[in-house]
Amino acid sequence: MRIAELAGQRVAIWGFGREGRAAIAALRARLPQLSLTLFCSAAEVAAAQALDPALLVRGEEPDAVALGGFDVVVKSPGISAYKPALLAAQDGGTRFTSGTALWFAEQPQAPVVAVTGTKGKSTTTALIAHLARALGVRTALAGNIGLPLLELLDVRAQLWAVELSSFQTGEAGPLPLGVITSLYEEHLDWHGSRERYVADKLKLAAAARTLLVNGTQQALLERTAAHPQRVLFGVRDGWHVRDGCIQRGEERVFAVADLPVPGAHNALNACAALAALEAMGHDARSAAPALARFHALPHRLQPLGGHGGREWINDSISTTPQATLAALTSLAGRQVTVIVGGHDRGLDWSEFVEAVSDRAELAIVAQGANGPRIAAALREAQAAGEVTLVATLAEAVERAQALTPDGGVVLLSPGAPSFDQFHDYAERGRRFAELAGFDGLAISGIEGLGIG
Secondary structure (H helix, E strand, O other): OOHHHHOOOOEEEEOOOHHHHHHHHHHHHHOOOOOEEEEEOHHHHHHHHHHOOOOEEEEOOOOHHHHHOOOEEEEOOOOOOOOHHHHHHHHOOOEEEOHHHHHHHHOOOOOEEEEEOOOOHHHHHHHHHHHHHHOOOOEEEEEOOOEOHHHHOOOOOOEEEEEOOOOOHHHOOOEEEEEEOOOOOOOHHHHOOHHHHHHHHOHHHHHEEEEEEEOOOHHHHHHOOOOOOEEEEOOOOOEEEEOOEEEEOOEEEEEHHHOOOOOHHHHHHHHHHHHHHHHOOOOHHHHHHHHHHOOOOOOOOEEEEEEOOEEEEEOOOOOOHHHHHHHHHOOOOOOEEEEEOOOOOOOOOHHHHHHHOOOOOEEEEEOOOOHHHHHHHHHHOOOOOOEEEOOOHHHHHHHHHHHOOOOOEEEEOOOOOOOOOOOOHHHHHHHHHHHHOOOOOOOOOOOOOEEO
């Protein structure tokens, strides 16, 4: 559906986050006479009316009847496509779209690399943009990474590096290259089940003419085996990591030790980015030295620095137990206190418990809504390291500081969403930084968003 098709329709915007505001601005720019209704929270009504006095603002969660009063509803990504009210309105003839879907309809020929995955998608997307720009390629970096595509509606680029969440993969139009970095349990509350989450993630495969897949994940290989143009990274005849080097086949290209972002998973993300550039026809080998100049994204194994004799690392983006394990693997050999826990989505922590139970040098501070469940599982397994349970992040930081010896590391890698205490993972990461004695705002910007 193109924006022009909305002319003369009854149109609503559902959600007043950055995606919702981008949709309002794009529709106003293209269809200034279009009447628009906004569904938002009661707390957002005044701000919405101030932004656009012509909006009809309804500070409510719409039910099926309210949604059914519109021909088209442009919804924000965080609103589940499986809400009963939405499904009922859809059955009644209301069409639902999104900013992502509208952008793809407006830019059908754009040279897009769309990246998804449970973990690694943001870093991989940013790496693609960073490496392409090192080659002099005019590149746009946008999507779920922090800049809605509709904010760049009229931009032209030689390459689009676009991150898509599992909420957005089904909204992508046909595109040259899709990348899947990994696949674990995530966002089960939005999707309703693990099976639906996996199916939604893999909708990117249907949109992508070429599909680049993590060859180290057997389940992902099995689920994408039927794609006619599948390329693998992480395997010996492609871009992969071996003997401390990023390699292309047998050719040693870049030393992992020179990557400014730690961990084997980030070396694999670099392989994905190089393979994506290559698949799009660019000289990945010539771009590889620029890996040394890449800056870690906020809240993703982000070194904050030293304070109080300890090193502090912010991995607030970690919302699965597997992500926490990857963070701990990157710090192998160090004396670490890890802060885990947050909003409880019912994910299985047994793999985490089994992996860390014999690590006497690892202290674990569990906090948040699922903290008691994690701590109980660790104690039942008789974990060798100290296990502490507190209620809040503030208490967790205080306890971690006391547990961690001089020269040790305090790692925030919750393995859970933030919604029990914070608006999102970014707010949680900023608060962690402040509690540790750093400037929370100074650590939050993502370099390179937009066109460059």
